[in-house]
């Protein structure tokens with residue numbers, strides 16, 4: 080019987096085809112053709128199938144969403160080459176051998192190791208490269224090599240996931256190689272997660288199943304307003320409503336596009352909504368239509384690293400005072416420091432007790448300073464312009480410092496001011512026409528959440 084292994088994407092946890100589904104997944108297109116026959120006869124006649132043992136799973140797959148045809152697809156791929164071509168039938172007609180890419184492998188090397196001459200390997204690579212950059216082959220990624228059902232004599236082709244919802248199929252016909260990009264049948268679902276913080280924001284996200292990339296996006300969106308070092312406390316809650324792409328087996332292929340997020344902190348409740356403005360950019364706004372974007376970030380550090388443990392807070396995390404005219408963020412050495420706002424680097428280098436020090440001038444009024452830096456990313460220099468959120472340095476403990484942390488200062492007209500209370504220039508407001516559209520965005524998202532019966536409980540309290 081044919082060994083059909085799980086297809087794992089570049090990330091192992093994004094397992095893509097379930098093992099138990101096995102060959103069945105690739106059978107359902109040809110089988111859809113036989114679906115009527117399957118209802119009439121218990122066992123559809125299917126000469127392409129090497130393993131007919133699991134009629135039940137095959138039927139359940141047939142019932143599941145069928146893959147999109149070329150005509151139904153929005154992305155224009157894989158073009159005319161697939162029209163009328165039954166790729167699934169092709170896969171079913173082959174045996175496969177799954178190889179997990181390890182360090183040092185290249186696409187051409189994998190082909191050579193399976194008996195292709197260097198010119199054949201080159202031709203095959205060229206065919207694939209038109210659809211996918213073979214240099215993107217990643218360690219841990221699975222490549223499915225195809226052989227004829229009779230034996231393993233000669234390589235007949237291969238396929239791999241080029242992204243969570245597409246696979247590249249390389250086929251060999253005699254000495255010729257052709258490649259196709261195949262859309263993986265998937266559905267998009269909105270998911271709501273709500274969590275109470277017990278040990279740390281990171282742990283809470285983990286326990287409630289919020290993917291790390293969603294947590295990162297959420298923290299970034301709140302980084303203008305929330306001081307993740309001092310403000311997030313035990314008992315606080317957060318919620319996030321985002322999109323997941325799932326295969327027919329409900330396996331999540333990817334998570335993306337936060338539509339709504341909230342944070343219930345000790346003394347305030349923040350709700351942000353993603354809104355696509357007329358110019359096409361997606362920006363987070365508070366419910367009243369004010370942008371979350373501020374001139375300066377309140378947490379100018381990778382918030383996930385700060386949020387990963389309260390243990391880091393054993394280090395004295397100082398607030399602003401007459402003696403200490405800055406705010407400290409404790410995080411492991413090497414944690415990225417991000418430019419608090421758009422500006423220009425006016426100082427970088429040793430600066431007394433500050434150790435390695437960076438100063439960014441944002442406008443005529445405001446500048447920010449970053450101290451005890453471990454080192455700077457390559458290419459950073461005085462005079463260069465930086466964008467808000469851009470990586471500008473790494474946390475260290477240089478100068479007069481007792482452990483790895485960032486000492487962050489906001490300077491207004493040259494004097495340090497309290498970052499926690501400084502009044503920053505107001506963020507852009509929506510125009511009245513855009514505001515009208517934003518109200519619709521809010522209504523739609525809140526309805527979607529309510530429809531799931533999973534309205535943010537903090538929000539319910541707020542709306543009462």
Ligand SMILES: [Zn+2]
Nearest residue numbers: 405406407486
């Ligand atoms: Zn400090």
